[in-house]
Structures are given as C-alpha cells and as structure tokens.
Amino acid sequence: MNKKISFSIWYVFLAIWAVILVHDFILALQKIEEIPYSEFKTLVVAGQVAEVSLGSHTLSGKLKPAEGAKEPKLFSSIRVEDPDLVKELQAHQVKFVGVVESTFLRDLLSWILPVVVFLAIWFFIFRRLGQAQGGFMQVGQSKAKIYAEKDTKVTFADVAGVDEAKEELREVIEFLKTPEKFTKLGGKIPKGILLVGPPGTGKTLLARAVAGEAGVTFFSISGSEFVEMFVGVGAARVRDLFEQAKLKAPCIIFIDELDALGKARGMGPMAHEEREQTLNQLLVEMDGFDPRIGVILMAATNRPEILDPALLRAGRFDRHVLVDRPDKGGRLAILRVHARQVTLGPDADLENIAAMTPGFSGADLANIINEAALLAVRRGKDQVGISELQEAVERVIAGLEKKNRVLNKMEKERVAYHETGHALVALSLPGSDQVQKISIIPRGIAALGYTLQLPTEDRFLMTKSELENKVAVLLGGRIAEELIFGEASTGAQNDLVKATDIAKSMVKAYGMSEKLGAITLERERQPQFIQIQMSQEKGDYSEETAREIDCEIRRIIDEQYERVKRLLAERKAVLQAGAKVLLEREVISGAELKAIMEKG
The missing domain is CATH 1.20.58.760 (Peptidase M41)
Known part of the structure; x- marks a missing residue:
C-alpha cells in the first residue's frame, strides 16, 4: 500500500517507438515488395497486374500468380503524377480502386510530439530547480538534518575546555532523561537555550554532545536555511520543523547561526519582510509548544547584541550559556582531545603549546594539531615532535614561510x-x-x-x-x-x-x-x-x-x-x-x- 508509483516522460517515447516497430513488423509479415514506378508501368503493359489500390502518394496491389504459385505477389510503389495511368489500367483490364490513405499516425505525431517536447523541457527545468531547492513541491518542508540517538556519537568526553558551559547544560540532559523529576515539583525546564561565544569555540559540538549524552534525536539546521526565494517558505519550514520535533519527542532542535534569522526587526535602512515573517513564526512556535513534551530548542550565535529582544525575553531563549575561549587548562584539555588521533613524540610537550596559545579557540587548536601532523609527514617523520607543534603555532599566528621570496x-x-x-x-x-x-x-x-x-x-x-x-x-x-x-x-x-x-x-x-x-x-x-572594522562615523x-x-x-x-x-x-x-x-x-x-x- 505504501509503494509509490513513479512516472517518467521517457515512458511516452518508449510507447511511440513501440507503435512504430509494430507497424513495421506487420508490413514485414505481409511480404510486400517495394518496386519502382517504372517497373510498375512495365508490369501493367505486360498484363501481370491483377488489381491496384490508388492512393494520393502511394499505390499498392497484387500481381497475377505465376505458374505453380498459389498466392499472388503483393507490391507497393510511390505514385508519381501520371494523367494517363487510369486509361492504361482500363486498357489492360486491371481492376483499380481509389483509396483514402489513413493519416492518423501522422496527425497523431504532429500534435503529440510538440507536447512531448514541451513536457520534457518542463520536466527537466523543474527537476533541476527541485534539486537546488530540495524538491520543488517540498520547498515548505524543513531542511533540518535529523540524527537519531545512535547516530549522534558525540558526548561530553569529546568536548573540552568549556567546563562551565557543560555544567550549565547537565540540567538539560537530566530533564531529557528523567523529566518527571522536575515536573513533580511544578518546575519547568527553559524552553530555549542560547549558546553565545566567539567563532570556533565549539558551540555546535556542545549542542550535539548534549543530544548524545541524553540519547535523544537531534535536529540540526542553519538559520539561513529558513529563508528561500519563495515568499512564506521560511514560516512554513518553521512550522514543519516543530511538527516533526513533536513527533520525535523527546528531542533537541538546534539552530546554528541564529543571527541570520533572528536579527532585530526594523534594523538597517531596508526591512526584510520574508525574514521578519519567519522570525514571527519562530516566536509563535516557541510560545505555543508545551515544555513538558520534551522538546528543547538550542541555538548558537556569535552576534547576540543584534538579536531581536523578543527572542531573548523570558519564556523563549531565557538561558544564555557563554562558550568562551578556553584558559590554559582548557587549551591543554582540547589539545589532548585532538591529539588522540595523532602519534606524538616523547618531546611533544602539549603544556608548552597550551602556554604559547593564549586567546586561541578550540578550532585554532585543532588546526595546530593537524598542521603539525602534516608537517611531520612532509619531513618524513613517524611522530609529531615539539618542533612541528611550535612551527604549527607560528604558521597559524604569522602565516606560511615564504623561503622562495628573495630580498635584496x-x-x-x-x-x-x-x-x-x-x-x-x-x-x-x-x-x-x-x-x-x-x-x-x-x-x-x-x-x-x-x-x-x-x-x-x-x-x-x-x-x-x-x-x-x-x-x-x-x-x-x-x-x-x-x-x-x-x-x-x-x-x-x-x-x-x-x-x-x-x-x-x-x-x-x-x-x-x-x-x-x-x-x-x-x-x-x-x-x-568578533572583531570587525566599524564605520568611521563621528560620535555624539x-x-x-x-x-x-x-x-x-x-x-x-x-x-x-x-x-x-x-x-x-x-x-x-x-x-x-x-x-x-x-x-x-x-x-x-x-x-x-x-x-x-x-x-x-
């Protein structure tokens, strides 16, 4: 009952081709010999033609049986303009009849082929458009990537350097595992949790780790994926996302780069009506869903100062968790996590590297370990030593060495x-x-x-x-x-x-x-x-x-x-x-x- 029937335009081409083949096959079975018109005239004069059917463009008929033959031979020929043909047929006592040729197949193809070509072009264009938009008839459906409980595979053991943020989120994990412990006293878990911090500090990884620790479904989507070229699509996707989440509860919805969607309304010289409609729908959905059903909404941004105040009020994103750049101990823990997959030499002092990298984010530290491993391979070593790690730090800070740039x-x-x-x-x-x-x-x-x-x-x-x-x-x-x-x-x-x-x-x-x-x-x-160059406007x-x-x-x-x-x-x-x-x-x-x- 659930089997889907698919239709392809190529089925139409296949059917037409099959009709043509059957037509040719029937003609082949009748053993009709194609002869030139001159030969036909010769056969008429010789008295070998028994009967002829005259069409507007072709003629066909039967020859008189030869000696010893039981069946007459069939023939066909192309008709040319010959005003004396009827007289010659009468003179040689050849039976002839006028035949109106069937133009059904030709007429059928004359109006079916343009329609088929148009449908093929239409199908090709909208199929390409559907691939770009995730399906033309599915533009209103959520694009969230859904990770099942067994597919998340990220826990707090994979997240280091953000111990304070992890402690804040343990309460969410406890609620998802045992919600009755909170509800029996009338307590409510925060509807929305906003992870704020500089780029590269592990906000997305931390959200996935919460889902992995709690063992629940994880919906992941970027704020920019709500807004498309069609008006109203963003609001429809927000509704669809929350409907899917309610069916999968308990679960976590994670919206990355929330500032792309939740920028304060009315900011800037021009209003973005579609984005504001999407934001309004998000605000309505956050007000409407029951926190007792076990749907937790998490989001991440590095621009909290531009978010709409309605998003940050109590009852929506009412808990803000800072995911800041790690201190020295946090950097050491992050380096150890990323160094698990790398063979370190006995002189690879990660504490020294942690001391050399104040202000580095988790992404920067992961890049250092990766650069050091690539450098060790380039040097033909089977272990990553302190020299490669220090060179990786310098490469991240100052850039790649340009030894081929010769100064005078x-x-x-x-x-x-x-x-x-x-x-x-x-x-x-x-x-x-x-x-x-x-x-x-x-x-x-x-x-x-x-x-x-x-x-x-x-x-x-x-x-x-x-x-x-x-x-x-x-x-x-x-x-x-x-x-x-x-x-x-x-x-x-x-x-x-x-x-x-x-x-x-x-x-x-x-x-x-x-x-x-x-x-x-x-x-x-x-x-x-984040550090950006602000416009040089005169102050007050x-x-x-x-x-x-x-x-x-x-x-x-x-x-x-x-x-x-x-x-x-x-x-x-x-x-x-x-x-x-x-x-x-x-x-x-x-x-x-x-x-x-x-x-x-």
Whole structure:
C-alpha cells in the first residue's frame, strides 16, 4: 500500500517507438515488395497486374500468380503524377480502386510530439530547480538534518575546555532523561537555550554532545536555511520543523547561526519582510509548544547584541550559556582531545603549546594539531615532535614561510634592524609580553619578517602603562630604521595602524586621557565576540571635542615615539649587534637577544 508509483516522460517515447516497430513488423509479415514506378508501368503493359489500390502518394496491389504459385505477389510503389495511368489500367483490364490513405499516425505525431517536447523541457527545468531547492513541491518542508540517538556519537568526553558551559547544560540532559523529576515539583525546564561565544569555540559540538549524552534525536539546521526565494517558505519550514520535533519527542532542535534569522526587526535602512515573517513564526512556535513534551530548542550565535529582544525575553531563549575561549587548562584539555588521533613524540610537550596559545579557540587548536601532523609527514617523520607543534603555532599566528621570496641585501638589512628594534624595545620595557622568536624569513601575504611575542599567562585586563608599552613596541621597528638608515620605509605601515588603534581606544573608549577625563566617546555598539572594522562615523560630541581627541591620540603616539627613540639611541650598539646576528642566522630566539643585551 505504501509503494509509490513513479512516472517518467521517457515512458511516452518508449510507447511511440513501440507503435512504430509494430507497424513495421506487420508490413514485414505481409511480404510486400517495394518496386519502382517504372517497373510498375512495365508490369501493367505486360498484363501481370491483377488489381491496384490508388492512393494520393502511394499505390499498392497484387500481381497475377505465376505458374505453380498459389498466392499472388503483393507490391507497393510511390505514385508519381501520371494523367494517363487510369486509361492504361482500363486498357489492360486491371481492376483499380481509389483509396483514402489513413493519416492518423501522422496527425497523431504532429500534435503529440510538440507536447512531448514541451513536457520534457518542463520536466527537466523543474527537476533541476527541485534539486537546488530540495524538491520543488517540498520547498515548505524543513531542511533540518535529523540524527537519531545512535547516530549522534558525540558526548561530553569529546568536548573540552568549556567546563562551565557543560555544567550549565547537565540540567538539560537530566530533564531529557528523567523529566518527571522536575515536573513533580511544578518546575519547568527553559524552553530555549542560547549558546553565545566567539567563532570556533565549539558551540555546535556542545549542542550535539548534549543530544548524545541524553540519547535523544537531534535536529540540526542553519538559520539561513529558513529563508528561500519563495515568499512564506521560511514560516512554513518553521512550522514543519516543530511538527516533526513533536513527533520525535523527546528531542533537541538546534539552530546554528541564529543571527541570520533572528536579527532585530526594523534594523538597517531596508526591512526584510520574508525574514521578519519567519522570525514571527519562530516566536509563535516557541510560545505555543508545551515544555513538558520534551522538546528543547538550542541555538548558537556569535552576534547576540543584534538579536531581536523578543527572542531573548523570558519564556523563549531565557538561558544564555557563554562558550568562551578556553584558559590554559582548557587549551591543554582540547589539545589532548585532538591529539588522540595523532602519534606524538616523547618531546611533544602539549603544556608548552597550551602556554604559547593564549586567546586561541578550540578550532585554532585543532588546526595546530593537524598542521603539525602534516608537517611531520612532509619531513618524513613517524611522530609529531615539539618542533612541528611550535612551527604549527607560528604558521597559524604569522602565516606560511615564504623561503622562495628573495630580498635584496639592502631590504634584508633594513628588515633585520626593524625586527630587532621591536624585540629590543619589548625586552627593555617592564611588563611587555615575552619575546619568543625574531625572524627575517618572510611569512604570510606581506610580512617580510616578524617578532613573535607570547604572554606568559592569560590576561583579562590591561593597565594604561601596559597599553603605552604596546604602542612603544609597535613603534620600535620604524624608529630603529630611522636611527640606522636616517629615514623610514613602508614596512612600518601595519605597526602604525595598530599603534593608532590602541591610542584611539585609550582616548575614546577607556577614558585614559587626563585632558578629556574618565568618559567614553564611542558611539557605536561594538560586537562582543568578533572583531570587525566599524564605520568611521563621528560620535555624539562637538567639533572641538573631536579636535581634542585627535590631539590626545597624537600626544600619546608622540610621547611613546620620543621614549623609544631615547631608548634605542642608548642601546644602539646592542641594536647593531643583534641585527648582525639576525642577518647571519635569519632566526634567533628572544633569549639570545637578551644575552646580547646583558653583554652590553
């Protein structure tokens, strides 16, 4: 009863072909001989034709039986324009009749073939459209990927570095396993759980782990998959998704990148009516379903500040779980999880790598392990050692080495002094990040050299003096060039951008200007978890204040410029000695430059 009957347009072509074959087969059985018209006229004159049927385009008939033959021979021929044919047939006493030829097959094909061609084109176009849209007649159905209990295969053992988030979600797992424990006291589990955090911290993995721990069905869909080219499709898909989830309860619905769907209504110069209809339907569905049936709605985003307030109110996404970048212990746990599939050497110290990677997300750490494994294979090793892991960290931070990019002698010498200037200032100022490595091997897209600084511990606050030291370190490369060569080059462009941004933040955001006081002048709301370049619009302050801001930014830069210039002038000999060693070896460590400093 459940068998589906499918129809293909090719069945029509097959039927027409079969009719033609049967027609030809019947003619073949009758043994009709095709003869030229001239031969037919000769047979008429010879008196061998018994009867003829005259058609408009063809003629056919029977010949008189030959001696010893029982049946007359059948023939056919093409009729040509011959006005004397009837007279000749009468003269030789040949029976003839006029026949109206059947044009049924020809007429049938004349109107069926265009229809068939049109249907074939229509079928081909909509089949391709259906493949792009998941089925033309199914555009209103949910595109959620459904993972059964046995297919999730992700548990909390596969998620590391987010212990606080896991503790928050254990309550959800308990509810899905034993809902009566909560309902007997009248308690209700939160309808919606919003996972927020920077990109790559494992929000999607954490949601799948919750489903795997609870052993329930997992519906996974992206926020952008609700909105299509047809009006009303998004709302229909939301309804279908919740209907499917109720049938599979208990289960988890997970919407990734919720900001694509749940952006605040009315934001921006133009309203998106279709997206707002989809959002409205989601809000209605979240209000309508009963939390006691065991459907938990989870979502992930890294832009919570742009979500519609109606989504975040109590009764909808009323529990927010922060999935932040891991600390040192969390990074070590993540590295160990990803290192399970990799053969590590005895010198592969993951604690050292965890200390070198503050601010890295789980995705970054997974990339480091993978890059180290690929590098070990490239070097012909059967184990991943500490050198491959450190090289992978540098590759993620600074980019791929460009050993084939050859600098001329003058450029190479200038880059060496530039990078030594950065490192020397960092080693000379207290509280600066530790210098790990100085290199003049080009890396990435435009870096002709780099100085690798890594903090010794995780930091969450920075003081005014530490920010000023950062500005000073950034200016060290340009000032070293001016001190040795008498002029600057274009190589310090990126350093100046970073230094100016820090000084601007000190004045406008952190209230670290004595002249302007402890106020913030930032107008736009900055994203919490992703860094994007905001538009340079004037804030809510006067032209005079804007002029004072510019003066304060310039003052901070000028003060650090003079400070670094005096420092490098005093240690010019160390600068020259360090640059000379760097030119010879191309790569030196921070400890080696520090030893040169101690020698004076």
